[in-house]
Amino acid sequence: MRNFLSAEDVPNINELVQKAIGFKADPTGSKLSGTGKRMGLLFLNPSMRTRLSTQIAASNLGMESIVFNVGQDGWSLEFEDEAIMNGTTVEHVKEAAPILGKYFDVLGVRTFPGLKDKAEDYSEFFIKQFVKYSGIPVVSLESASLHPLQSLTDIITITENFKEKRKPKVVLTWAPHVKALPQCVANSFAQWINAWGEADFVIAHPEGYELDKKFTGNAAIAYDQSYALKEADFVYVKNWSSYSDYGNVLSTDANWMLTNEKLFATNNAKVMHCLPVRRNVELSGEVLDGANSIVTQQAGNRVWAAQAVLSEILNG
Amino acid sequence: MRNFLSAEDVPNINELVQKAIGFKADPTGSKLSGTGKRMGLLFLNPSMRTRLSTQIAASNLGMESIVFNVGQDGWSLEFEDEAIMNGTTVEHVKEAAPILGKYFDVLGVRTFPGLKDKAEDYSEFFIKQFVKYSGIPVVSLESASLHPLQSLTDIITITENFKEKRKPKVVLTWAPHVKALPQCVANSFAQWINAWGEADFVIAHPEGYELDKKFTGNAAIAYDQSYALKEADFVYVKNWSSYSDYGNVLSTDANWMLTNEKLFATNNAKVMHCLPVRRNVELSGEVLDGANSIVTQQAGNRVWAAQAVLSEILNG
């Protein structure tokens, strides 16, 4: 694996999942594989879980990691090829990326969508500029439209929690939120579940919240959450802003908040969320505090997902 | 030792002091004891000495440490159990703490008092939520009402500087300041000196600056600084805001600033301060630059205090 930007970079998802589960059982068994290697972690917006889990994953492999928060530690980057830089950006990615490529062996980058210009966000222009100019493998720590480390974690967590022979029913349900959020986690989960192919997959959301078909593919879409939740084995709760009416909040309908009552209709479903979660807005506190929630296990698995990816990248 | 939040967590203060002094003589003699262990350092407000000394202490024990500045690196945490999170906080400690508990072996946390609600501050609600939900040992890097790593440092420093058979006279004296500061350092020093039991302890401050009796216990209280300073072996200078008229500044009386002239009345007292100190406001520059000041030695001892505490926690 050269870069890790989406499910398309992964030849075999199950193999990567098993590799991660192996690291969970033996975190430092491959400690020597990263010795003498350095990873730069470049954040164009803040992060807790992703930063910490990737640093720990790198350390488990014997790699050194150095965090750089753009804007806070440094300065604003310019991404437009022909920019006349007489404004607020002080360094072009054409200079910054190759230098990071000289300093590090692997580059993790977190970019973000502006949620104004759909075409720009979905072109993944920012992270692709790092791929183009850094000269070293790039790992997405979340990008404008995708969050592949999260999705790998999600499939690891589903694999750990489902031991039956049949395919699990996995429901991704939209939830209310107070802010306009990216579609990244939802897009990416859909992309990975489809590429994985080992789940019956349903996406539930109010009308107007349809995700990009290139990620959802043949997933069933339901506007009726109750209907979607029936017999679900996993319920993944997540807010996103509208893709069609790009970046806007069309609904804050509190009826879409997941509650214990709604879980009755499921097959005693495990409840997932990428975190951070707005308690009693997206998910009721009783669900998060209850036995069905696996959000903490899921967040813990971020380490093993990152470690599996870094290990594959070190292997070339 | 499971957690380190106050003097009450320490079975034997003198043993911990001697352990710290041992580390000062041989910083990396226990390098193997922390190998493969990770400490998360979570700052809800900024720090220099505490952050650096704890990182160095962890490193001396072979532990890896990772710093996370909440708010700056990440986002605002919610602490109220039943919060409906439709405001500015984006993650609940009920999610954040157990995840940190999965990522780390020991968690250092710095919280702070709002200085508005005495009951809330003195309940130590914030740091206790981390203890409750993280599932791993928690070390206070200063909390709303206490600063135990500082107090352990202070007793190490007194022990190093006093070799007579009798008990030293230790005076904690209030000093003027331009801002309303927490009572943490003063509370904690009083708690530790009382728990230690090896000093004659006097607290001097203007009327209205009485500290919480649960920390000061039977310490002598003096409103007359000159009287208190007589024959003192150690003078600990520190500002704090009012506890009774909670969080307010009742006096900025410059006569309470410690000067060389005032030291004449002491037993050639050593002068201590937790730092940072406002020169020529709390303490005169001549005192800080003079032979009686041991503030730098004291700050240097922060490393050995943290190392002794981490070592005890690693030992369980």
Added chain:
Amino acid sequence: MRNFLSAEDVPNINELVQKAIGFKADPTGSKLSGTGKRMGLLFLNPSMRTRLSTQIAASNLGMESIVFNVGQDGWSLEFEDEAIMNGTTVEHVKEAAPILGKYFDVLGVRTFPGLKDKAEDYSEFFIKQFVKYSGIPVVSLESASLHPLQSLTDIITITENFKEKRKPKVVLTWAPHVKALPQCVANSFAQWINAWGEADFVIAHPEGYELDKKFTGNAAIAYDQSYALKEADFVYVKNWSSYSDYGNVLSTDANWMLTNEKLFATNNAKVMHCLPVRRNVELSGEVLDGANSIVTQQAGNRVWAAQAVLSEILNG
């Protein structure tokens, strides 16, 4: 070498350059020399290249490094000896520096010029206070009037790129910019090139941009950029604000931007810049993207410059 603040601290520039080139060929060959040593990196203003390259250099030598961003991680420092600290600064360098001296073996410090008070800036008061009070070796990570790690890098890069027997013609040319920048990089480059003595050195700039004679020495000064560029082997592009009309921008004349057309007059000159660079303001994009630009190689060499300096300091 005790401290590294300017070319004057270096007994033999060529030896230091060769040492750096040796580290480039074998980055971790001296890994044991820094084992058990710690470097503090104190930034009074932000940095990308300097921070990352110095951390990597330290790591290559087996040293641990800890970054501290003053103001962001901590608080404002006071530098005036007799200050009455009743304002916004909360800690005096007289306390901060010796404590850092207790925590670390080497201290890197980045300070900056206010660009208001020439005498204060050029006295290098801030960094000299750290030298005075820390008690440990101090490495400049850029100071108010100089940037010696950059200049060492520059001479390493010239040495790598020039293999002829004669002296290269090196032109430092002023370039337009949208902001008032320090004279540090230009001063320092002039100081080092003069101390090195192995180049024919010309400085080109509009009238009013004369640098301090104590750094430029006998360098030829040209107000005509075209004339200066003739037969140049290296063109170093950099903006600076006026030294005589201190800190002011006297010209933003776009005719001073380096373009491919201007390079025709040179001896196929290599183009250098310390970065970050304002594309199409200081330098045309075509130059930066072209074969003559060695700015990325130059930035990569920051690691080896820092490593050579740290190695010399470890050797005492």
